[in-house]
Amino acid sequence: MxxxxxxxxxxxxxxxxxxxxxxxxxxxxxxxxxxxxxxxxxxxxxxxxxxxxxxxxxxxxxxxxxxxxxxxxxxxxxxxxxxxxxxxxxxxxxxxxxxxxxxxxxxxxxxxxxxxxxxxRLGPDPLRPEADPQRFLDRVARSRAPIGTLLLDQTAVAGIGNLYRAEILFLQGIHPERPARDLRPQEREGLWVETVHQLRLGLRRGKIVTRRAAEVDVTPSRLPRSEAHYVYHRDTCRVCGGPIRRTELAARRIDLCPRCQPRRPRRDHTPPVPPEP
DNA sequence: CGATTATGATTAA
DNA sequence: TAATCCTAATCGC
CATH class of the missing domain: 3.20.190.10 (MutM-like, N-terminal)
Incomplete structure (x- = not known):
C-alpha cells in the first residue's frame, strides 16, 4: 500500500x-x-x-x-x-x-x-527537486475545504496518502477539520516542511516511521510498526496519552488527538513534538 | 483456513 | 455514496 x-x-x-x-x-x-x-x-x-x-x-x-x-x-x-x-x-x-x-x-x-x-493535473511533489511549495501554500490559503481533505487531494500536493496525512497533521498539531484557509501562514509552511521531511525519510528508509528519531533507542528503520506512529491506528496518543478520535474525511478514516490537535488553537499553540533538526 | 482490513482513486448512480 | 480493481498481512477459529 x-x-x-x-x-x-x-x-x-x-x-x-x-x-x-x-x-x-x-x-x-x-x-x-x-x-x-x-x-x-x-x-x-x-x-x-x-x-x-x-x-x-x-x-x-x-x-x-x-x-x-x-x-x-x-x-x-x-x-x-x-x-x-x-x-x-x-x-x-x-x-x-x-x-x-x-x-x-x-x-x-x-x-x-x-x-x-x-x-x-498533479500538485507539487515534495520529493521532486523542482517542486514549487508556493502552489501548495496558495491552495491552502484559499481553500474552504478541511485541511485533512486537501492533503489527500493530489492536485494540491502529490504523494501524501492516508497514513502520512494523519501523522503530518499530528506532528504539526493541526486539527484535520480546520478549514484550510484559516491556517496561519506559519502553519501552512510547517505542513509543507514536515511533508518534505517525512517523505524524504520514507524514501530513504523504505518504510513509514514518523516518530522523531530522538524519541527512540533503535535505528528508526528497525522500529516495529506498532512503535512507528503517533496517532495512526492507535487508541491513545503517543505524546499525551489521551484517547485518539477516529473520524472520516475525504471518504477515508483519519485518527487524531483532540488535545494535541485543538480545533481552535491558542495563539501560543506549539506542535506536540519538537521539529527534527 | 476463511474473514477482514488496508498507506488509492476512478467511475457509475 | 457505493462499487470496483483483486494483493497480502493479520486475526480469530
Whole structure:
C-alpha cells in the first residue's frame, strides 16, 4: 500500500536495474497483452515518479503509466524469474532482475501528450527537486475545504496518502477539520516542511516511521510498526496519552488527538513534538 | 483456513 | 455514496 515515497523508490531502483537495457516482457492478464508484445525487446530509457504515478519511457516514445492504487504491487524478482504468480499485469525482465506488476489500478500505454496531461493535473511533489511549495501554500490559503481533505487531494500536493496525512497533521498539531484557509501562514509552511521531511525519510528508509528519531533507542528503520506512529491506528496518543478520535474525511478514516490537535488553537499553540533538526 | 482490513482513486448512480 | 480493481498481512477459529 504505497504512498509517494514507495513509488519514488521503485523508480530509483528500476532506473538502476532496468534502464538502458532491452527488456523482455510478459503478461498473464490479457488486458495488457498487446501493449506488452509491442514493448518486448525495446530499450527502457527512463523511469520517473510523480506523486503516486510512475512513468516508464521506452525507446520508441511509448510511456507506460502505472498507478498502484490501494493494493497494487511491484514484485522484484531474480533473473531469470520464477513462473508468474497471480494476475500479473506486466513483467519486465532485465539482465539481473525482473519486475512483476500485480493488482495495479492503472497500467496503460500512453503517448507523451497523455503523460503531460496527467502530470499537469498533479500538485507539487515534495520529493521532486523542482517542486514549487508556493502552489501548495496558495491552495491552502484559499481553500474552504478541511485541511485533512486537501492533503489527500493530489492536485494540491502529490504523494501524501492516508497514513502520512494523519501523522503530518499530528506532528504539526493541526486539527484535520480546520478549514484550510484559516491556517496561519506559519502553519501552512510547517505542513509543507514536515511533508518534505517525512517523505524524504520514507524514501530513504523504505518504510513509514514518523516518530522523531530522538524519541527512540533503535535505528528508526528497525522500529516495529506498532512503535512507528503517533496517532495512526492507535487508541491513545503517543505524546499525551489521551484517547485518539477516529473520524472520516475525504471518504477515508483519519485518527487524531483532540488535545494535541485543538480545533481552535491558542495563539501560543506549539506542535506536540519538537521539529527534527 | 476463511474473514477482514488496508498507506488509492476512478467511475457509475 | 457505493462499487470496483483483486494483493497480502493479520486475526480469530
Amino acid at each position: 504505497p504512498e509517494g515515497h514507495t513509488v519514488h523508490r521503485h523508480a530509483r531502483q528500476q532506473r538502476k536495474e532496468l534502464v538502458g537495457h532491452a527488456l523482455a516482457t510478459d503478461v498473464v492478464q490479457d488486458r495488457f497483452a498487446a501493449s506488452a508484445a509491442r514493448l518486448d525487446g525495446q530499450v527502457l530509457t527512463d523511469v520517473e515518479a510523480w506523486g503516486k504515478h510512475l512513468f516508464q519511457t521506452w525507446e520508441g516514445g511509448d510511456v507506460v503509466h502505472v498507478h498502484l492504487g490501494l493494493y497494487g504491487k511491484w514484485r522484484r524478482q531474480p533473473a531469470p524469474p520464477p513462473p508468474m504468480r497471480g494476475a500479473v499485469r506486466l513483467r519486465l525482465v532485465g539482465p539481473t532482475r525482473a519486475w512483476d506488476l500485480a493488482g495495479a489500478t492503472a497500467c496503460e500505454l500512453l503517448g507523451p501528450d497523455e503523460t503531460d496531461a496527467i502530470v499537469a
